[in-house]
Amino acid sequence: MNTGTTDTLPQAAARPLPRLRRFAIDVALTQVFNIAVALVVTYILRLNDSFVQNLVVSVCIGTMMVSFIDGGRLLLWGQDKPPALPFALLFIAALPSAQLLGNAAASLLLGIPLERLEAVRSKNEIGFYLMFILVCASITWFFWKRSQIEQLKAEAAAEKARAAATERQALQAQLQLLQAQIEPHMLFNTLANLQGLIAVDPQRAQLMLDQLIQYLRATLGTSRAQQATLGQEFALMEAYLGLMQVRMGSRLSFALRLPPELAAQPVPPMLLQPLVENAIKHGLEPKLDGGRLDIDAQRVAGGLVLTVRDDGLGHDENAPTAGTRTGLANVRERLRALYGPQASLDLEPATPHGVRAIMRLPV
Structure with a gap:
């Protein structure tokens, strides 16, 4: 039996858990944006009078968007700060993909033909796409800034740990110095008395x-x-x-x-x-x-x-x-x-x- 392999299996299995936990939290936070989008589409842009229908479409597209962008980020770079250019390419690729797949999922859930859902945005196509890009950018910016904050926290924690280690080393050196001063202090006194006794x-x-x-x-x-x-x-x-x-x-x-x-x-x-x-x-x-x-x-x-x-x-x-x-x-x-x-x-x-x-x- 290869005990080394079996020892590493629990660690390998546990490694994705922080990423999955972070992804689940991000998906839940995205639903707040989805509700806001449904409200804007229904009562400001007035593309569709049904709030429920708009909410389902918004949830499907938003969930696809966070799955592509945030899920891709966590899959490729974990919880570290992603490089700017690859992340920008991921964002650009995610926009049309989330739109198409989100509409398809909403069509299945609502039982409405896909063409009918896509025709809704023709009432105010410019406003719809501007809002879509703005919401996607807002979601991405939110998670990007949070990633930066987490990175700064991690760096601060690492610096704090390094400072604590340095302080422990300095303390240990100080204790060794003080302890070393005690021993000759005792020896000098004893040897001085021993020197006096030798003669008498x-x-x-x-x-x-x-x-x-x-x-x-x-x-x-x-x-x-x-x-x-x-x-x-x-x-x-x-x-x-x-x-x-x-x-x-x-x-x-x-x-x-x-x-x-x-x-x-x-x-x-x-x-x-x-x-x-x-x-x-x-x-x-x-x-x-x-x-x-x-x-x-x-x-x-x-x-x-x-x-x-x-x-x-x-x-x-x-x-x-x-x-x-x-x-x-x-x-x-x-x-x-x-x-x-x-x-x-x-x-x-x-x-x-x-x-x-x-x-x-x-x-």
């Missing part, structure tokens, strides 16, 4: 180096991914805090609380680390007796709330350890780029002392 405590420096290698191996794939799970983020923070605990010893204690139902929740990677690093560097490490750090995740009002709390020195922009807050600035930029106003990062004093960083994300 080589054994502890070796343990710290081992923990750093283990942490980097764990983060190698996640830090380059576009998305991680909350469980992966908490596992990375546990590895990172283990590394920091080697450096700070008993001065650092921590706890991570992640409800099991939130472990598979997708989140952007490396969002928590700048908050944890900031809490240690600016809150706990400068404090003589160190302190405790808690990381919590919970679902609140249909959103995700991540909290990093320390009982360190507190938030002071003028403190010597305040730093440049590069990590926090990057987190805010990433949240803005990914979620706009739906996400936020706030710092507030903790009780009795310390800082609490609260990150709110849409689920």
Whole structure:
């Protein structure tokens, strides 16, 4: 069995459907013109006193006209804008054909000899043909302009799609840049402390180096991914805090609380680390007796709330350890780029002392 052929059959069968739908709509719209023509013939040109007879003739000729012109356009060029010269030739050929075949169909429907129907226009032949050409031109112009409008809409939609794709690419590049800035920020701090430990405590420096290698191996794939799970983020923070605990010893204690139902929740990677690093560097490490750090995740009002709390020195922009807050600035930029106003990062004093960083994300 040729599966490739059978797979394409539904697509081939579905392809004419938009054209048939458009043709049916055009035929229905043409009937409005047909009614108008019957009214003009009956009450203005007075070629025939029977409105019903004039309506049948008008419907037959108008339907033939739209079948030749609009049906031919859809058959040859689809819903795209047709070339001007071939379309003009189609229009010229359709005029006499629609007239002859429309009269023949009306003759059959009304049971009136064809000669009698054709003799009606002799009462005002010039007016009849002028009206016929004018109506045909009006119908053609109407569908031509609508085709142009549809073409412009299609081009606008394509341009909008291209702009959206370009915007997504620019956004992705921005996120990768901001994410890349976080990693050296963490590494510089850790390596600086490792350098200091080598001289005073080589054994502890070796343990710290081992923990750093283990942490980097764990983060190698996640830090380059576009998305991680909350469980992966908490596992990375546990590895990172283990590394920091080697450096700070008993001065650092921590706890991570992640409800099991939130472990598979997708989140952007490396969002928590700048908050944890900031809490240690600016809150706990400068404090003589160190302190405790808690990381919590919970679902609140249909959103995700991540909290990093320390009982360190507190938030002071003028403190010597305040730093440049590069990590926090990057987190805010990433949240803005990914979620706009739906996400936020706030710092507030903790009780009795310390800082609490609260990150709110849409689920």
